[in-house]
Structure formats: structure tokens, C-alpha cells
Amino acid sequence: MDLDGTDGVDEVVRGRVPRPGGFDDVVVAISGGVVSDVRAALADDPEPAGILLPGLVDIHNHGGGGASFHSTSAEEIAVAAGVHHAAGTTTLLASTVTDAPERLLEVVAALATAAEDSLIAGIHLEGPFLEHSCRGAHDPDLLLAPDAGLTRELVAAARGHLRVMTLAAELPGAVEVAEVLAEAGAVVALGHTAATAAQARTFLDGPGSLVTHLFNGMPPAHHRDPGPVLGSLGAAGVGSACVELIADGVHLADETVRSVMSMVPGSVVLVTDAMAAAGMADGDYQLGPLSVEVRSGVARVADGTGSGPIAGGTSRLIDQVRRHAAAGIDLALLMRAASLRPASVVGLDAGRLEPGVRADLVVTDESLQPTRVMRGGEWLTAHPGLVS
Incomplete structure (x- = not known):
């Protein structure tokens, strides 16, 4: 040629x-x-x-540039997408947060339109079927027991663009929801969960194939109570699942990222969990129905103390790649985790x-x-x- x-x-x-x-x-x-x-x-x-x-691929992203994906505003969704596109994340899923069902259905419908306009590559539903004790920055009053009927409504509202839903595997009704998602061709992700290691392994050997931000939104591993962390790593180690890591230096220590990438190098997916403040200055923002304050680049639910739960990330995916390449992790390995692997786990022809x-x-x-x-x-x- x-x-x-x-x-x-x-x-x-x-x-x-x-x-x-x-x-x-x-x-x-x-x-x-x-x-x-x-x-x-x-x-x-x-x-x-x-x-x-x-082009980098981010499959867990709530917004950026002062704008949120958890919105019915086409303009706001476009701003959030454009900010990450311009920073090198050319393919992304727009993530929602727990909200009232009627509001969530409206947001999903708006995101489906954004997907049809090629601004985003699909939708990630994070909530409302999450474990209360592991909810993180999700409104506790809006969490629901897994509901197959509501899931069908959300699938319909997504008009074929639902790619991932995060689910606490141990909750009654989770299996039925997973079946609905599988029928719709969506990836079932284990997350915001207090599942035992055995429950996590069973879930990830069955309907699940992805773990939402490993370590975050789940109890820490203990040598006599391994929980979802070690259950997920065990599944990743045999190729049953991929594990998301928010490798921004806030959600995880850098050595944690290095260790997981050395243990299961082919199963790591880097994600930002970005919210509206990604790429922006400190200030006050929204994450769905919750108010968030960002101080020194760390987003937390506003609770009047400055020590609320971490409420998403403020990095772009290239920031994480740069951070860990500078720390000595091979760039080719990092790029696999930031492009090819996330694309493949959710069925996207991208990242290559x-x-x-x-x-x-x-x-x-x-x-x-x-x-x-x-x-x-x-x-x-x-x-x-x-x-x-």
C-alpha cells in the first residue's frame, strides 16, 4: 500500500x-x-x-469535566464523554449510580440515545442491587433487593446498549437478575458485595465474568475469612473472571496494583470510576442524588466532616497508565489492562x-x-x- x-x-x-x-x-x-x-x-x-x-477503554466511568453521565441532559452527557475522549479514552461505558427506579429508567434511556449517537459505547448499571454494608457512595435509602422485573425494564430502556450491571451475588434474587442480564447479552459483574469466597467463586464460575473495582465496596480479605477479594482473585487466576482496579493512588495503594498485576496479569482491567470532578479543580459536585466534595483531588460524600466514603475517582485512564509506568510496570502490560482487556470483556471491537x-x-x-x-x-x- x-x-x-x-x-x-x-x-x-x-x-x-x-x-x-x-x-x-x-x-x-x-x-x-x-x-x-x-x-x-x-x-x-x-x-x-x-x-x-x-485508544484507551474505560468500562466504569460516571463523568468528568464537571458533568455527569447520571443525567437526562444530552448536553451534559456529551460534555462528560468529550472530556475523556480528549484525554485519550476514546471508548467508554457510561456508569449510573443507585437512584429511584423511575429516575434510573429515565437516565438509562438518555444514555441509550448517547450510545446511538456514538458518544459512548454502552451503559454500566452500578446499583441499585447492592449490599447495604458495602454500599460506598450509594444512597442507602435507594438500595433495593434484586428484582428481575425492574431489571427487565432497565434492559428495555437501554435499547440494546446495556453492557454491564454490578450485582451483590449473595442477595436473594441475584441469580434471577443475572439470568435476565445474560439473556440480554450484558456482562454480570460482582461488586459492592459481602459474599463469601465460595459464593464469589461460584458466581464468577457461573453467570459473572467481571469484578467491579476489586477491594473497593467489599470487606478486606482475612486469612480465615477470605471473602470476595480472594474469591475473585481465585476466579481471575483460572481465567473465569476479570478484575477491575481503580489504580489512581487513592482507591488502592500502588503496591496493591503491582501485586495484583503480577498475580493475574491477563485478567486486570484498569478503570477510573471517574465522577464529574475528573480532570477538574477541587470543589463541590454531584454523584447521582448525593452531594460530593473534592479536596486535594479526593472525592468524598459530603457529610460535614470531610471524611465521608470515597465517591468515585478524579483521574483519567491515561493518568493511571502514566503513574504506574513511572513506577516501573511494563507499559505494554498496562496498556493491555487499559485497552484490549476491558474492550474484550464487554464485547467491544476496540483497544487495538x-x-x-x-x-x-x-x-x-x-x-x-x-x-x-x-x-x-x-x-x-x-x-x-x-x-x-
């Missing part, structure tokens, strides 16, 4: 693509918004633009620089700060209000 801009090639980008232990110098050709060719660079090719990454895949790519400098982002073959502009 001729890569000089003729023969239908719209764009040519050369860069250093991470591979285990190093980089490959490659040229990517884009035609009609799709990657048309990827090959080793030659001496007469354009100068390398920098480090070249596939390969012919035939939508042309989503991120060009960064040597410190992994994005310099240019392409989504669907179009270069994006930065959001003016973002904090770098």
Missing part, C-alpha cells in the same frame, strides 16, 4: 508502540476512519510523532491498533502526556477546562 496520502489513505502516523520490554517503531495508515494498515517503519517514512497507543478496527489512537510524549488524540479517524481538541 502507498502511504503517502494517496490510494485512499487519509492519514499516516508513525510512532513507538509499546511491546513487552520495549517499543516497536511502526507506521499506522488510516482510511475512512478505520485503521487500514500497520507495518514496521522504514527509513523514508515520516518522523515519529511520539509514543503511539491504541489493527487493520479493520476504528482508528482510535493516542500520541504521547516520553512522559506519557497526550499530545494528540484521534477518535474514529478525527483528531480531537483538548477540553479547555481540564486540569493537566
Whole structure:
């Protein structure tokens, strides 16, 4: 193929693509918004633009740039999506939070429209079928017992765009809800749960295939009471499930991230759990029906003490990749967890620089700060209000 801009090639980008232990110098050709060719660079090719990454994929994201996905406003949903797109997360699921059923149905319908407009790749329902004692930043008054009928209504409102639902496996009715989700083609995720290790393993060997933010929203592991943490790691270790990690230095210690990635390297999915303050300055925000205060970049439910439960994240996915690459984790491994693995676990054709895949790519400098982002073959502009 001729890569000089003729023969239908719209764009040519050369860069250093991470591979285990190093980089490959490659040229990517884009035609009609799709990657048309990827090959080793030659001496007469354009100068390398920098480090070249596939577009990142975030499957657990509540918002950013001051806007929330838990909204019926098309404008607000577009702002939240655009902020993450411009920071290199070119594919994302919009996550909801626990709310009254009638409100939740309205939000899901609005998100379905956003998916039809290609702003998001689908919907993640986090709640309302969560364990009360592990609720985190979910309104305790709005939590419900698993209800197959309500789940069917939510599936219908999503119009084929429901990708994931988080569920506490030990609650009565959870199995029936999981069956409805499976029929709809949605991934069943174990989360906000106090399940025993045996319950978690059984759930993840059956209907479940994903663990919502491992460690967070569940009791800590103990050597005589392993609980959902070790049950989930056991399932991940045999390939039955993937585990989400919020690797932002707030939700998890960096050494926890390193340890899990060394134990189950092929089963880790990096997520942000981002809320409206992602990329923004400290201040007061909303997470669904709850008020949230962000101080020193940490979001907590506003309770008048400044020590309420952590209420989502404020990072972008590239921030987590950069943080852990600087700490010595192999960039190729991090990118698998931030692109290919999350895409594959929810059935999305994304997160890869390969012919035939939508042309989503991120060009960064040597410190992994994005310099240019392409989504669907179009270069994006930065959001003016973002904090770098």
C-alpha cells in the first residue's frame, strides 16, 4: 500500500508502540476512519510523532469535566464523554449510580440515545442491587433487593446498549437478575458485595465474568475469612473472571496494583470510576442524588466532616497508565489492562491498533502526556477546562 496520502489513505502516523520490554517503531495508515494498515517503519517514512497507543477503554466511568453521565441532559452527557475522549479514552461505558427506579429508567434511556449517537459505547448499571454494608457512595435509602422485573425494564430502556450491571451475588434474587442480564447479552459483574469466597467463586464460575473495582465496596480479605477479594482473585487466576482496579493512588495503594498485576496479569482491567470532578479543580459536585466534595483531588460524600466514603475517582485512564509506568510496570502490560482487556470483556471491537478496527489512537510524549488524540479517524481538541 502507498502511504503517502494517496490510494485512499487519509492519514499516516508513525510512532513507538509499546511491546513487552520495549517499543516497536511502526507506521499506522488510516482510511475512512478505520485503521487500514500497520507495518514496521522504514527509513523514508515520516518522523515519529511520539509514543503511539491504541485508544484507551474505560468500562466504569460516571463523568468528568464537571458533568455527569447520571443525567437526562444530552448536553451534559456529551460534555462528560468529550472530556475523556480528549484525554485519550476514546471508548467508554457510561456508569449510573443507585437512584429511584423511575429516575434510573429515565437516565438509562438518555444514555441509550448517547450510545446511538456514538458518544459512548454502552451503559454500566452500578446499583441499585447492592449490599447495604458495602454500599460506598450509594444512597442507602435507594438500595433495593434484586428484582428481575425492574431489571427487565432497565434492559428495555437501554435499547440494546446495556453492557454491564454490578450485582451483590449473595442477595436473594441475584441469580434471577443475572439470568435476565445474560439473556440480554450484558456482562454480570460482582461488586459492592459481602459474599463469601465460595459464593464469589461460584458466581464468577457461573453467570459473572467481571469484578467491579476489586477491594473497593467489599470487606478486606482475612486469612480465615477470605471473602470476595480472594474469591475473585481465585476466579481471575483460572481465567473465569476479570478484575477491575481503580489504580489512581487513592482507591488502592500502588503496591496493591503491582501485586495484583503480577498475580493475574491477563485478567486486570484498569478503570477510573471517574465522577464529574475528573480532570477538574477541587470543589463541590454531584454523584447521582448525593452531594460530593473534592479536596486535594479526593472525592468524598459530603457529610460535614470531610471524611465521608470515597465517591468515585478524579483521574483519567491515561493518568493511571502514566503513574504506574513511572513506577516501573511494563507499559505494554498496562496498556493491555487499559485497552484490549476491558474492550474484550464487554464485547467491544476496540483497544487495538489493527487493520479493520476504528482508528482510535493516542500520541504521547516520553512522559506519557497526550499530545494528540484521534477518535474514529478525527483528531480531537483538548477540553479547555481540564486540569493537566
